[in-house]
Amino acid sequence: MTDIIKQNMDDNLQHDKYFSDHDYDGIKELNNPSPYWVLLLFLGTIGFSLFYAVRYFGYPDNGMDQYSEYNKQMAIAGKQANQNPSEQAGVFVMDKAQMDAGAKLFTEKGCIACHGAKGEGNAIGPNMTDKFWINGCKPTDLQRVITDGIPAKGMAPYKSMMTEGQIKSVIAYILGTLVGSNPPNAKAPQGVECK
Numbered sequence: 001m002t003d004i005i006k007q008n009m010d011d012n013l014q015h016d017k018y019f020s021d022h023d024y025d026g027i028k029e030l031n032n033p034s035p036y037w038v039l040l041l042f043l044g045t046i047g048f049s050l051f052y053a054v055r056y057f058g059y060p061d062n063g064m065d066q067y068s069e070y071n072k073q074m075a076i077a078g079k080q081a082n083q084n085p086s087e088q089a090g091v092f093v094m095d096k097a098q099m100d101a102g103a104k105l106f107t108e109k110g111c112i113a114c115h116g117a118k119g120e121g122n123a124i125g126p127n128m129t130d131k132f133w134i135n136g137c138k139p140t141d142l143q144r145v146i147t148d149g150i151p152a153k154g155m156a157p158y159k160s161m162m163t164e165g166q167i168k169s170v171i172a173y174i175l176g177t178l179v180g181s182n183p184p185n186a187k188a189p190q191g192v193e194c195k
C-alpha cells in the first residue's frame with residue numbers, strides 16, 4: 001500500500017518537473033525553459049537594438065542618422081567644388097595673383113639661397129630661368145621636386161614648410177615669370193630642353 005502511494009507521489013513530482021501548469025483544454029505545455037546564456041543573448045540583442053535605434057535613427061539632431069551623414073558629405077563635396085582651383089590636385093593656375101604670391105614665397109622660403117634672387121642659379125642650385133630642366137618638364141614634375149625634395153642632390157623637401165597651394169604659387173612664379181626672364185649671371189643650362 002505505502003509503495004503505491006509513494007509511486008503516486010513520485011509520478012506527481014515527475015509530472016511537475018516536466019510540465020508547466022499551463023493547461024489548454026487538457027493540452028499541457030512542457031516545462032522546458034531556455035538555458036540562461038540564450039536568455040542573456042536575447043536580452044542583449046534587445047538592449048543593443050534600443051541603443052542603435054536611439055543613436056542612429058532618432059535621437060534629435062545628434063548628427064548620426066543617414067540624413068545628417070548625407071548632408072555632411074554633400075557639404076564637403078560642395079566646398080571642394082568651390083575651392084580655389086589652384087588647391088585642386090593637378091591644376092595649376094598661372095594668373096598674376098598666383099605669380100605675385102609665388103614671388104614672395106620664393107624669397108621668404110629661402111629658395112633664393114640656392115637658386116639666386118632672380119632664379120639665375122648659383123654654385124648650389126640650378127637656373128630656373130631657362131627651358132632646361134633636370135627632373136622633368138611638367139609642372140607636376142616641379143611640384144614633386146619641391147614637395148619631396150631631392151636630398152641626395154641638395155634640394156630640400158618643402159612639404160612640411162609649405163602648403164600645396166603655396167607650392168603651386170611658387171611654380172606659377174617659376175614657369176610664368178622666371179622662365180625666359182634672362183637675368184644677368186645666369187648659370188649654364190642643366191638637364192634636357194623642354195619645349
Ligand code: HEC
Nearest residue numbers: 109110111114124125133134135142145150153154155170
Ligand atoms: C639648399 C639649397 C636649395 C634650396 C634652399 C632650394 N633648392 Fe631647389 N634645388 C636645389 C638643388 C641642388 C637642385 C638640383 C637637384 C638635382 O640636381 O636634381 C634643386 C632643384 C630644384 C628644382 C628642379 C630643377 C630641375 O632642373 O629639375 C626646382 C623646381 C626647385 N629646386 C625649386 C625650389 C624652390 C621653389 C625652392 C624654395 C621653396 C627651392 N628649390 C629651394 C637646391 C635648393
